[in-house]
Amino acid sequence: MDIGKIIGTVVATRKDPSLIGTRLLMIQPLDESGESIGTPLVAVDTQGVAGYGDVIYMVTGGDAVSVLPSRRMPVDVAIVGIVDSITLSHAKHGDE
Amino acid sequence: MDIGKIIGTVVATRKDPSLIGTRLLMIQPLDESGESIGTPLVAVDTQGVAGYGDVIYMVTGGDAVSVLPSRRMPVDVAIVGIVDSITLSHAKHGDE
Amino acid sequence: MDIGKIIGTVVATRKDPSLIGTRLLMIQPLDESGESIGTPLVAVDTQGVAGYGDVIYMVTGGDAVSVLPSRRMPVDVAIVGIVDSITLSHAKHGDE
Amino acid sequence: MDIGKIIGTVVATRKDPSLIGTRLLMIQPLDESGESIGTPLVAVDTQGVAGYGDVIYMVTGGDAVSVLPSRRMPVDVAIVGIVDSITLSHAKHGDE
Amino acid sequence: MDIGKIIGTVVATRKDPSLIGTRLLMIQPLDESGESIGTPLVAVDTQGVAGYGDVIYMVTGGDAVSVLPSRRMPVDVAIVGIVDSITLSHAKHGDE
Numbered sequence: 449m450d451i452g453k454i455i456g457t458v459v460a461t462r463k464d465p466s467l468i469g470t471r472l473l474m475i476q477p478l479d480e481s482g483e484s485i486g487t488p489l490v491a492v493d494t495q496g497v498a499g500y501g502d503v504i505y506m507v508t509g510g511d512a513v514s515v516l517p518s519r520r521m522p523v524d525v526a527i528v529g530i531v532d533s534i535t536l537s538h539a540k541h542g543d544e
Numbered sequence: 545m546d547i548g549k550i551i552g553t554v555v556a557t558r559k560d561p562s563l564i565g566t567r568l569l570m571i572q573p574l575d576e577s578g579e580s581i582g583t584p585l586v587a588v589d590t591q592g593v594a595g596y597g598d599v600i601y602m603v604t605g606g607d608a609v610s611v612l613p614s615r616r617m618p619v620d621v622a623i624v625g626i627v628d629s630i631t632l633s634h635a636k637h638g639d640e
Numbered sequence: 641m642d643i644g645k646i647i648g649t650v651v652a653t654r655k656d657p658s659l660i661g662t663r664l665l666m667i668q669p670l671d672e673s674g675e676s677i678g679t680p681l682v683a684v685d686t687q688g689v690a691g692y693g694d695v696i697y698m699v700t701g702g703d704a705v706s707v708l709p710s711r712r713m714p715v716d717v718a719i720v721g722i723v724d725s726i727t728l729s730h731a732k733h734g735d736e
Numbered sequence: 737m738d739i740g741k742i743i744g745t746v747v748a749t750r751k752d753p754s755l756i757g758t759r760l761l762m763i764q765p766l767d768e769s770g771e772s773i774g775t776p777l778v779a780v781d782t783q784g785v786a787g788y789g790d791v792i793y794m795v796t797g798g799d800a801v802s803v804l805p806s807r808r809m810p811v812d813v814a815i816v817g818i819v820d821s822i823t824l825s826h827a828k829h830g831d832e
Numbered sequence: 833m834d835i836g837k838i839i840g841t842v843v844a845t846r847k848d849p850s851l852i853g854t855r856l857l858m859i860q861p862l863d864e865s866g867e868s869i870g871t872p873l874v875a876v877d878t879q880g881v882a883g884y885g886d887v888i889y890m891v892t893g894g895d896a897v898s899v900l901p902s903r904r905m906p907v908d909v910a911i912v913g914i915v916d917s918i919t920l921s922h923a924k925h926g927d928e
Contacts, residue, residue, distance in 0.1 A: 449760075449778040449812060451746075456576065456632035458547075460601065462593060463625025472545075472601075474576055474630060480744065480762050480776040488576040490545040490601055497750060500633040505748065505760075505778055507810040509605050509797050522603040522624040524545060528810040529751025534762060536744035537788040552672065552728035554643075556697065558689055559721025568641075568697075570672050570726060584672040586641040586697055596729040605701050618699040618720045620641060648864065648920035650835075652889065654881060655913025664833075664889075666864055666918060680864040682833040682889055692921040701893050714891040714912040716833060737856075737874040737908060739842075768840065768858050768872040785846060793844065793856075793874055795906040797893050816906040817847025822858060824840035825884040 449505045451531060452477045454498055458490050464522055473498065473527070475506065480534060491525040503531040545601045547627060548573045550594055554586050560618055569594065569623070571602065576630060587621040599627040641697045643723060644669045646690055650682050656714055665690065665719070667698065672726060683717040695723040737793045739819060740765045742786055746778050752810055761786065761815070763794065768822060779813040791819040833889045835915060836861045838882055842874050848906055857882065857911070859890065864918060875909040887915040 456474035460467075471493045477486045482503070491506050498504055504527045552570035556563075567589045573582045578599070587602050594600055600623045648666035652659075663685045669678045674695070683698050690696055696719045744762035748755075759781045765774045770791070779794050786792055792815045840858035844851075855877045861870045866887070875890050882888055888911045 451778060454633075456630055458601065458630050459628045460625040461628055467625060474632065476576075480764075485775055487581055490547060505746065507812045509812055522622060524603045524605055526810060529748040529755060532747045532749055534744055534746050536762065537742075550729075552726055554697065554726050555724045556721040557724055563721060570728065572672075583677055586643060618718060620699045620701055646921075648918055650889065650918050651916045652913040653916055659913060666920065668864075679869055682835060714910060716891045716893055739874060768860075773871055793842065795908045797908055814906060817844040817851060820843045820845055822840055822842050824858065825838075 449507050449528070450477055451480070451503060451505050451534075452489075452491075453482075453484075454500055454502050454504065455488060456500075466522065470523075471496065475504070475525070475527075478503065480536060489525055491527050492523045493527045498527055498530060505529050505531055545603050545624070546573055547576070547599060547601050547630075548585075548587075549578075549580075550596055550598050550600065551584060552596075562618065566619075567592065571600070571621070571623075574599065576632060585621055587623050588619045589623045594623055594626060601625050601627055641699050641720070642669055643672070643695060643697050643726075644681075644683075645674075645676075646692055646694050646696065647680060648692075658714065662715075663688065667696070667717070667719075670695065672728060681717055683719050684715045685719045690719055690722060697721050697723055737795050737816070738765055739768070739791060739793050739822075740779075741772075742788055742790050742792065743776060744788075754810065758811075759784065763792070763813070763815075766791065768824060777813055779815050780811045781815045786815055786818060793817050793819055833891050833912070834861055835864070835887060835889050835918075836875075837868075838884055838886050838888065839872060840884075850906065854907075855880065859888070859909070859911075862887065864920060873909055875911050876907045877911045882911055882914060889913050889915055 452475040454473050455476045458472040474488050475491045476484050476488045479485045506527050508525050548571040550569050551572045554568040569589050570584050571587045572580050572584045575581045602623050604621050644667040646665050647668045650664040665685050666680050667683045668676050668680045671677045698719050700717050740763040742761050743764045746760040761781050762776050763779045764772050764776045767773045794815050796813050836859040838857050839860045842856040857877050858872050859875045860868050860872045863869045890911050892909050
């Protein structure tokens with residue numbers, strides 16, 4: 449799973465019928481220290497509780513549909529939880 | 545899901561029989577500000593309403609087939625909606 | 641789907657039994673203008689009509705198997721059509 | 737499969753119900769020599785025995801769910817083993 | 833499919849029970865000319881005949897499991913054949 453931050457919303461009135469009523473959020477991926485990495489993407493908010501600035505974790509690919517009401521929904525990124533905190537140990541940079 | 549813009553069409557007369565009648569569009573991926581990122585790819589237009597210059601969002605991988613008439617179609621990118629607008633919040637660059 | 645050009649063939653006599661009789665081609669991925677991008681990969685030619693220099697489009701991942709005789713074949717890139725032409729519109733670089 | 741090192745833990749109280757009781761670990765991907773590569777990601781520890789600093793190997797994508805109690809859990813990276821040692825041959829850099 | 837060379841072995845005594853008895857090899861991905869590209873990864877040798885220095889081709893993602901004894905094994909890269917030779921045509925760099 450990857451970590452990201454909610455930075456916006458996407459409005460799309462013409463879409464696949466299975467997506468009607470789905471909330472689409474723009475997510476900025478973050479690294480383990482909360483720094484932005486890569487390009488924002490669009491995710492479905494399956495919990496319905498995420499808000500602007502929340503740090504969330506998301507699943508991508510075929511696994512995203514496992515939290516949706518229907519497995520036939522065309523969704524490849526889904527928010528599955530809101531991150532409260534990340535604890536890093538000291539030996540984090542691969543030194544063994 | 546990723547966001548992109550329709551920049552062209554692909555004509556292919558010799559193809560897998562399951563793809564006959566399918567409309568293939570060339571898509572330029574965009575970031576959240578509408579800037580081009582990465583390399584254009586070929587997507588299937590399942591809604592049939594997208595036109596040149598439209599900003600769309602698409603699903604990739606195994607999820608793309610969920611909007612197709614047949615799950616046996618060899619398609620890994622499908623357009624699932626047309627973006628009307630994207631609203632970004634102010635705290636977008638990972639500053640917490 | 642991605643676009644590529646056939647640049648070679650791969651011979652492999654020791655392989656998974658399900659792959660016996662399968663034609664393996666080396667593909668150079670291309671961008672929308674026909675320029676090479678990234679690293680060549682090995683694809684299965686399901687149509688059996690592709691030849692050296694042909695521009696083809698291919699599917700990757702789990703969707704590749706949908707055009708194969710058996711879903712149990714270990715194939716993750718399949719050629720699904722031969723590109724006749726690509727038409728690009730003028731407003732192609734994300735300028736809106 | 738990819739190799740990584742456990743560098744931290746993630747706490748998330750609000751999440752998809754199927755994930756309750758799941759242990760989420762922050763993993764730094766490593767190369768074959770134990771050097772860090774790329775961005776840390778979040779994985780589920782299915783063996784329950786991994787600890788800080790352990791070198792593990794993990795599966796990603798749809799295959800991650802095959803080791804989970806339920807195939808409907810939204811997980812795309814799972815730890816499937818702990819690496820004891822990696823032995824490299826001399827001819828490792830593609831010189832043939 | 834991608835091409836790679838066997839550069840080492842991975843020993844892991846604590847792992848998912850479904851992986852017991854599985855041979856894990858460290859693979860260096862190669863380009864079409866036999867040059868190393870990217871980071872080595874861990875693959876399962878399903879043919880049991882690959883040795884140090886062999887050039888192999890492998891499948892990734894959900895397709896890897898199709899050659900395994902059990903579809904519930906958490907494996908996302910599998911060796912499916914040993915490359916005897918690669919023949920490249922002259923017009924290989926996208927010049928049309």
